[in-house]
Amino acid sequence: MTTVPYWLLINTFVVYIVFCSETQNNVCSKTCSTSMKNSYVYNFCHEQNLQLQGRCCVNVTGSQQILGLDLQSCGLSQLTGLFTHGASLQVLLLQDNPLMNITSTDFEGLLELKYLTLPLDSDCPGGMDAWEVTNTTANETLCLQELDFCLVHNVSCPSNSYCSNTGPGLSECLCLPGYHGYKCLRKGTFPTTVFTAGMVGSTLFVAGLLWFTQRRNVKKQV
Missing domain, CATH: 2.10.25 (Laminin)
Incomplete structure (x- = not known):
């Protein structure tokens, strides 16, 4: 049986936390060529008495949920990993981006979408059966009310x-x-307690071992 080294699991876990944190912070601060003024997200945010934070419309009460996201004309070529913290998204604007190979998995985890716009000639994720209404205008593809x-x-x-x-x-x-x-x-x-205790114990042991060995090397260099 092939086993995965604990140090690899730890590094992967740390990278995942850092990546998620950076994604959450960066997605609202994207630099885009189109102003949000009077966009669908802008109007949605004001109608719902929510707060604009960069390109995001945020419910500041509770868990700081992002309900709206305006990424039109942001020069996006792919969507992979962009919506890590988007489970609560209801409005998402993605038109006027050079997006390539859009797939349903790019939108995995988005369960509350009510209004989605995509670049012209794009297909709604999941196809027509995944939405109440799908429509193509002169400038965008519109997907309404996820099913x-x-x-x-x-x-x-x-x-x-x-x-x-x-x-x-x-x-x-x-x-x-x-x-x-x-x-x-x-x-x-599932034996969650035993599994968690084993993981925590192993992580602490490896962390302590790494600290001890690295600390000894530092002392030698000094």
């Missing part, structure tokens, strides 16, 4: 599991409470 893929397509999952919508045109089968493992065949709950 629950599980309900629209009556997705069938194996025993002991259920369908969960994960984005426009996307879904996955999750285990029912009391089941876990491959195809949800194992009864009982």
